[in-house]
Amino acid sequence: MQPDYFKPYIQSGIALVNMGRKAEAEPFLKKSNELLPNAPAHLYLGELAEERGEMDVALTIYEAAASSNSDIGQVATARYMHLDLPRNPANYLRAAPQVDARGQLYAVVQNPTSVPVSRVQVHVVQYDSNTGRAVGQS
Numbered sequence: 001m002q003p004d005y006f007k008p009y010i011q012s013g014i015a016l017v018n019m020g021r022k023a024e025a026e027p028f029l030k031k032s033n034e035l036l037p038n039a040p041a042h043l044y045l046g047e048l049a050e051e052r053g054e055m056d057v058a059l060t061i062y063e064a065a066a067s068s069n070s071d072i073g074q075v076a077t078a079r080y081m082h083l084d085l086p087r088n089p090a091n092y093l094r095a096a097p098q099v100d101a102r103g104q105l106y107a108v109v110q111n112p113t114s115v116p117v118s119r120v121q122v123h124v125v126q127y128d129s130n131t132g133r134a135v136g137q138s
Contacts, residue, residue, distance in 0.1 A: 050083065
């Protein structure tokens with residue numbers, strides 16, 4: 001009865017996604033966002049783009065959903081970070097060398113974000129101080 005009301009479109013899109021009919025859901029989600037940009041539509045559209053391997057598109061869409069101060073916004077933030085972390089680890093993790101009183105060298109890695117990160121790999125490279133060339137790594 002109200003073709004310019006977003007809610008039937010978002011509800012139809014979500015129902016179709018839940019039924020596994022994702023290709024059919026996409027136009028409903030897009031129409032919902034055209035009428036009223038909303039975090040649920042962005043999140044589902046981001047997931048659809050990610051499933052197609054369109055990571056740059058998914059990142060852009062997740063970023064829009066992440067701006068919502070809601071549970072969906074938090075999910076979108078986590079999805080965004082999951083995709084972006086391998087590309088831009090310095091945006092999420094801080095690493096620095098540290099030496100203790102006995103001269104032992106340590107790599108200190110910190111996660112200042114609210115999203116847990118696991119399976120971090122640290123590669124330590126030793127450089128020759130005269131030539132600047134790598135001479136060893138672990």
